[in-house]
Amino acid sequence: MIKALLAVLLVAAAGAARATECRVERFDGASFTICEVNLAQEELRLFLRDEAGSVMGSFTRVEQSLPPGRTLGFAVNAGMFHPDLRPVGLYIEDGVQEMRVVTSDGPGNFGLLPNGVFCILEGRAAVIESRAYAANPPDCRHATQSGPMLVIDGALHPRFLPDSSSLNIRNGVGVDASGTRALFAISNQPVNFDHFGRLFRDRLQTPNALYLDGRVSRLYAPSVGRNDFGFPLGPIVGTVVDEDAAGR
Template identity: 40%
Template sequence: MPQPFPPARRLPQLLAAGLFAFIMFVVVAAGAAELRQYRYQQININTCTIDLQQDTLRMYWKDPAGQVFGTFSALRNWLRPQGKEVVCATNAGIYDKERRPLGLYVEGGVALRKLNTRRDAYGNFYLQPNGVFIVEEGRARIVDTATVDRDRDRWLSQAVYATQSGPLMLRNGEINAAFDPGSINLFVRNAVCIDPAQKVILAIARNPISFHDFALFLRDRLRCVDALYLDGNISRMYPSLEADIGPAFGAIIAVVKTADK
């Protein structure tokens, strides 16, 4: 089983009390998937909370003709003739210049990209430990890459959808010890996390934030136990005003519903 991170440095309690001042706004509840907006340290953070017992969570990369969707609008236009609508969506991790997932990618139970076990490379994907967001029948997991690598057959046989990215932000409630509380490395970032009730939460900081502060938000406000970083400045979430503004990306995580529900 994955092991917790080594204990990270903790902020003094009084300082933390000042930092964790949140104002929360419920934007809309779209069926069981709940969309919210938070205000945290002058940063706007949007979330979509997903109950896998009620919501339909999918990943999309290419259409049947082999064309990468790349944008939420392209995915929506493809789903609508099928009587489906996108409730919420975000980009599903780091990709290469051809918009191919940089690591493991499973769609509909089929592994379309292999597990990437390289460690000695530049970029957030390789910041250790990295990991995989795995959707099984009725549940989801975030598992570090080394654990998946040790028993690939088991994990791949259970995965209906999966995307590999990095770094892990939370593991068993512990913040990645590589994150510096005083970091000035601030970027727009998005992540996926899982709370104790086994709900999946997609989250995006729409203003620049550090890895450490984003992990604090995911743990202390959203109560997530495990969390995986997805990507940086290219990241967007649907619905939002800027959802369809910006460069195309690789795969997409989306909650979909039939149009008449």
């Protein structure tokens, strides 16, 4: 009886949502903050609008929208948005699609094809090239589109230049080969696309990775004392945990 009870408690503890751990690392002379999400143990989701339909636009408002006893474990901006904070490309939240996938090329980083979709499924996630997604859409519980892709099947985006002088604060997401680990990174100093892509390919070893945004990039990560402020954001991605798990 005692052994059976212990087994139940161990299973429950393994399945309980825990706070996301973030860390600061240096790669090729630059500093990055890395946050790793275990999809088997953590609840990762997207946020855009409150119950009244207004875009929340900040980590604080997202946290205020959560039910009692629940809080953000970590969060980052989750893709490009229009001046009114609407998503530029595909956006799905809780299975409901607000914006369709965009497969045509266009101006700016979003239109620098190939771009991609970050798709959150049950217990796993994927980064999928946008046209491949459009041809065979998986059943994403949450999804956001951005661009360009940083890593495509183990290769850097073909338009990246190692000596590019286009430097910016950048954030993105990659998924490991098993699909069970999502790795988010934000640069702590300006870097170019080639440098940022190599972080995901060579250090984080994610076969596919997606750029989320540049100078608007912000991070909420209590484990490293980060709560970035600035003008309002569009889509936000983050983990939801019990307040006890977050140590509050």
